[in-house]
Amino acid sequence: MGLIVTLNFLKSFFKMVQKGPRPLVLCGPSGSGKSTLLKRLLKEFPDKFGFSVSHTTRCPRPGEKDGVHYHFTTKDQMSAAITKGEFIETAIFSENMYGTSKKAVEDVRRTGRICVLDIEIEGVKQIKRTDLDPVLVFVMPPSIGELERRLRNRNTEQEEALQKRLEQALHEIEYGKQPGNFHIVILNDNLDKAYTELRDFLAKNLENTVEETNAPLDK
């Protein structure tokens, strides 16, 4: 009995060491504030969190650097890499491909940091099927009207793309609201409040009381 317990303990210990810390997933409609919250988190805890750099086939926005904000790639190159099994999750959004490569997560894990992923709903569904055991956070906008206002203010999208994002947002909000899909839903009606909520949740759930987030989520 004692031996079995010890063996099981060693098995989970080595699995944990092998995998490194649980990754953190931030999901939410475009414009809900994921990047803003992430930027703050990475600024406050640069040694604790590391951003997993996603691949995308969309064009870089002004100021975005290849390999820093995204790995910018082509549809052909990305499709070939997906076929080779190099991606954990992929999604098509506003006619562009997005995805997280195994290497991107591994690169962060190797530094001992918690890997942060900013991914779409489809990606969340896929990552739930892996053994990465992520902590899943949904960032909820106060309303569609406010989301539209923020996206317009951000001024990064053409009208058509903006409308697509808003349409998509309705489905994403529905998914985010369903109990069992995320460990926490953070309402971003006020940035300081939302950040504090995220920070407190992570302090509790990624450091000491990891069990709290181990409640099974819907696959």
Ligand SMILES: Nc1ncnc2c1ncn2[C@@H]1O[C@H](COP(=O)(O)OP(=O)(O)OP(=O)(O)O)[C@@H](O)[C@H]1O
């Ligand atoms: N609580 C808030 N109150 C007001 N404005 C906010 C708040 N949170 C974020 N914003 C603003 O809303 C805009 C969208 O935020 P952000 O770019 O972080 O969204 P996102 O979810 O990362 O979007 P995407 O998925 O398109 O990258 C930004 O201009 C940001 O400054």
